[in-house]
Amino acid sequence: MKKVNIAIDGPAGAGKSTIARTVSETLGFIYLDTGAMYRAVALKAIRQGINTRDLNALSELVKNIDVRIFYAANEQRVLLDNEDVTCEIRTPEISIAASDVAAVPEVRIKMVELQRDIAKANDVVMDGRDIGSYVLPDADVKIYLTATVEARALRRFNEQADKGIKAASIEEVMKDIEYRDRNDSTREFAPLVKAGDAVEIDTTHMSVREVVNKIISLIKEQST
């Protein structure tokens, strides 16, 4: 039977992962955070001392990379060459490097193949930048989440503080986000873009619960 695929895209801090995770739990679907795959590629590049803007070195690197996803207690884990790197990939340095490596077509082609395989085999809520526009053009429901850059930076800043991570200043967080917004939306291959048939939700003044409820009702409407 054809699996149900929900695509959630948008820039950093728009609320994708929080919302996608809650929606997937509500529906009993798996949740796939595709950003984690680009983060794993970035980690490997950094470990090998590769400049993450060196396109040739990255297209070589990706030929022999093994990125895999599995689920433990319902949580997504990421394997890089058989090593669980789920925690290591969550640093600001890796966020920036992931945005750089994600601009390399060979990297995207390999990661997208994996993402499509997962979508073919599972009911899934998948979040990223190009899910509705490129990875799953036939997704059952496509959502594009936005929020002002100030709101997104503040969310990220608060999140770091909550996790007890020594937080950068709000200005630094905002600079990182702006760098990635620009990088992600101006790359040639599969950029961050709202798919023509995606529903856009500006979450600036919405709570997580409000956004989740709105998406669940859109999914219900779609299936009736």
Ligand code: CDP
């Ligand atoms: O995945 P993405 O970068 O798009 O964002 P996120 O990591 O899910 O959200 C960043 C933070 O914003 C989280 O701590 C969420 O709880 C918070 N958030 C919020 O305060 N209000 C929303 N409407 C959505 C997310």
Ligand code: CDP
């Ligand atoms: O959670 P956050 O929004 O900070 O980032 P992420 O979703 O983990 O993605 C990290 C980086 O990977 C992004 O800045 C994008 O450059 C890239 N990415 C992408 O190009 N395409 C995707 N489908 C997902 C992430």
